[in-house]
Amino acid sequence: MTPPRHVARRDPRAHWLLLLLGLVLLLAALTLHGLVSGLGGGSGPAATAGTSGQHLTGVPEAVAAGGPVLRLDGPDPVSRTMPDRTIALTFDDGPDPRWTPQVLDVLRRHHAHATFFVVGARVNEHPELVRRILAEGHEIGSHTFTHADLASLPGWRRDLELSLTRKSVAGATGREVTLFRPPFSSLPSELSAADYDALRGAAGSGHIAVLADRDTRDWERPGVDRIVAAATPARGGGAVVLMHDGGGDRAQTVTALDQLLAKLTRDGYAFTTVSTGVGAPESVLPASTGSRLSGTALRWAQLGAGWVAGAMNLLLGVALVLGVARLAVQVVCARRHVRRVRRPDTHRPVVRAPVSVIVPAYNEAANIAATVRSLVASAYPAIEVIVVDDGSTDGTADIVERMRLRGVRVIRQANAGKPAALNTGIRAARANLLVLVDGDTVFQPDTVHRLVQGFADPTVGAISGNTKVANRRRLLGRWQHLEYVIGFNLDRRMYDVLECMPTIPGAIGAFRREVLLDVGGVPGDTLAEDTDLTMRVLRAGWRVVYEESAIAWTEAPSSLRQLWRQRYRWCYGTMQAMWKHRHALRETGAGGKLGRRGLPYLTVFQIVLPLTAPAVDVFAVYGLLFLPWSTLVLGWLGLLLLQVFTAGYALRLDRERPGPLWTLPLQQLVYRQVMYLVVVQSVVTALIGNRLRWHRMVRTGEAAALATAGRAG
Incomplete structure (x- = not known):
């Protein structure tokens, strides 16, 4: 039936473009949430890639047998080690709202300083913890944005992981980081060729790599005594000690840290940040206005993506x-x-x-x-x-x-x-x-x-x-x-x-x-x-x-x-x-x-x-x-x-x-x-x-x- 008395305007069509744009933005928000919500923790593939004392093909001998602090932006790699009886405690995978404050409380009680390698996505979730870390005299470094295994990623994704983390820290603190530790890493002797390539790529964007002398493997929760033993250097030497303040249950880590600080302090050890320990300039520098603004925008985008995902779950x-x-x-x-x-x-x-x-x-x-x-x-x-x-x-x-x-x-x-x-x-x-x-x-x-x-x-x-x-x-x-x-x-x-x-x-x-x-x-x-x-x-x-x-x-x-x-x-x-x-x-x-x-x-x-x-x-x-x-x-x-x-x-x-x-x-x-x-x-x-x-x-x-x-x- 076609009644002639009503003359219709042409059906609207612009809304299809708006709908498509809205769906693309929704998918982008959900994708961002998916990337940052499934974060892992602890060491993994790279930690078992080699055996202590051996290095794999493609890694220079000076790196595999050298110290844990690596500068790789020059023609020849340079590595640095901690002085005797000097411990640089490092914590990966944070900030975590439950465990990071407990770690900080223990460090403050023992008047010790440490270096925290933060995950960019978690910085956006808990910026107040990063600000507290810096306010209490500790140092921060990058641990990528999504805790990704850089050795398995294409170059563009590696650069993005590091750039987003820098922006996140800049938005939260007004500072930029230069220290960097890749996820799933451990000792220099356990680097693979792909790991080394990832570290070289990070050095190209101004990052200094920090690995470890002592890997406590606390993410496995082996027991407090084993964590303390793994963190203790042999014969009074210095060390960069790898621990975790996020990514899982860190109750053993907190207890072990308290015992370790008390024990090694009695033995005459000093606890400091990585940069101070190797005598390097301060690694946390003032951020540009652009970095702070883009970091703030990134944080709100991540939070918004979380709200969108929550709303979608509620809708479903x-x-x-x-x-x-x-x-x-x-x-x-x-x-x-x-x-x-x-x-x-x-x-x-x-x-x-x-x-x-x-x-x-x-x-x-x-x-x-x-x-x-x-x-x-x-x-x-x-x-x-x-x-x-x-x-x-x-x-x-x-x-x-x-x-x-x-x-x-x-x-x-x-x-x-x-x-x-x-x-x-x-x-x-x-x-x-x-x-x-x-x-x-x-x-x-x-x-x-x-x-x-x-x-x-x-x-x-x-x-x-x-x-x-x-x-x-x-x-x-x-x-x-x-x-x-x-x-x-x-x-x-x-x-x-x-x-x-x-x-x-x-x-x-x-x-x-x-x-x-x-x-x-x-x-x-x-x-x-x-x-x-x-x-x-x-x-x-x-x-x-x-x-x-x-x-x-x-x-x-x-x-x-x-x-x-x-x-x-x-x-x-x-x-x-x-x-x-x-x-x-x-x-x-x-x-x-x-x-x-x-x-x-x-x-x-x-x-x-x-x-x-x-x-x-x-x-x-x-x-x-x-x-x-x-x-x-x-x-x-x-x-x-x-x-x-x-x-x-x-x-x-x-x-x-x-x-x-x-x-x-x-x-x-x-x-x-x-x-x-x-x-x-x-x-x-x-x-x-x-x-x-x-x-x-x-x-x-x-x-x-x-x-x-x-x-x-």
Whole structure:
């Protein structure tokens, strides 16, 4: 139907660019969070690469056999060692909010100083600890931004790790660091060629490498006594001692540090920073204004990424809870509905009152003959069929007239839209029970009879039938078939039980004439006239029920373009109707049930959650990058099984075969995205106040042929 009275502006498109940009920024934020949240700690691969006293090919002898402090920016490497009875305690993997303060307390109690090699991402999380380290006279150095194994990274990533750490320290303290210790490092004798290349690369950006003479391996938590023994130099020598103040449980480290300081102080050892120990100038220098500003920006970006990730986790949790709760309510209501409608009721009178079937038709030449024949072939005893041709240009009215079927009338009118055509048919109808049917719909012989039996209850004002997809041979048709079955057999049963049915589909619905007159006929000011009309009926105080056995076969869109147009109109029209009937929230009776049950349900599950779906897909990409694949596979399979259960249960209720269930995994890759993008487009169109045009679907007649031949299943 194409009412000419509304001239629409072109659909908005700029929001797609904004959406894409927003999703890219979301992925960037999640990626940043993924990089900094999975930080490890302790020594690892490099610590076992060699054996003490040996060096691997590619490492100069002067380095492998030299001291732990290495300057590698000149033509020849220079190494330095600690003087006798001088200890440079070094701590990696911090700052940690639990363990770093305890380490600092122990050092202060013993009047000792140390060097802390900080992880840039943790500096951004706890800048106050880095400031305390410097304020208490200690030294800081770089331990990369994400505790990455530099030997396994490309050159650009190495430079980035060091640069980001420098910026983080500059933003937190206003100072820049020059000392550097690579993660997973230990003694000079254990360097590999790749490790040495990484140290040379760091030297090119002004860093001085610091390894260790004594590796306590405290990250293994070997026991306090073993940590103390590993940290104690032999025969009064000096040493750079490697310990950790982050990356895990450091309780043994803190206790061992207290004992070590007391023991070695009694033995005449001095504890100092690395730079002071080797007689080098101060390694922590004033940072430039640019470095401080970029460091501050980096910190806020990291914190923002953490907030985004937290919000996404909360969103997923809420969505999961809502999804499970929705399924539980659907199943409970569906079981209750089935027990009620399938229980024999010998006391309910059989409805045999005359019925007028109204078929609005605009260019329905492909299906109109099959539609009219199916209606005339109804087993109902008293039925008239009124075809309202709404200005068709394909000979729709001529086709019906040439059929010369008894009980069929054709009314021609200038094109005015589907609501106007329906209202024309309502005025012309002779019966008090009216069935409204789309021009592409085929009824079964018992459909009309089953549909109107609910009118035996005088409180029932309208009845929804059960629409089925006829053209389900192709993949797109199977997806829509599953959607229809789930929607009708779970959602509509739930709506019926909760007495808040928001929509009687245009394909098959029955109304009392007095109800339609009471609500002013079919409204024409929204694009979802069926939803608008149903909501009017509820607010007028009538019950609206669902009849599962009244089956109508319809032709679903056969291409993604047609599907988009149809769902775009449906979604936009539904939002129009919801806004139009928002005052039902304050009403009592049937209108209040719509307002407090139906409208919130539609808002959450047809608008809000679909709007968040693009972000969920981005989170799935993030999961592929940073989460264990086993976790992802299990999570995906769990959700898929939940969907299979839902669809399988709905198919069983509708006595349909389970064959199409195999298409569900594929549905998540295309169909789901189309559906939520339709909601995005509809919301944007509504927000900017644009008026959507009617989009008519091109009919092929395939559905009518399949249904007529009885081969739709």
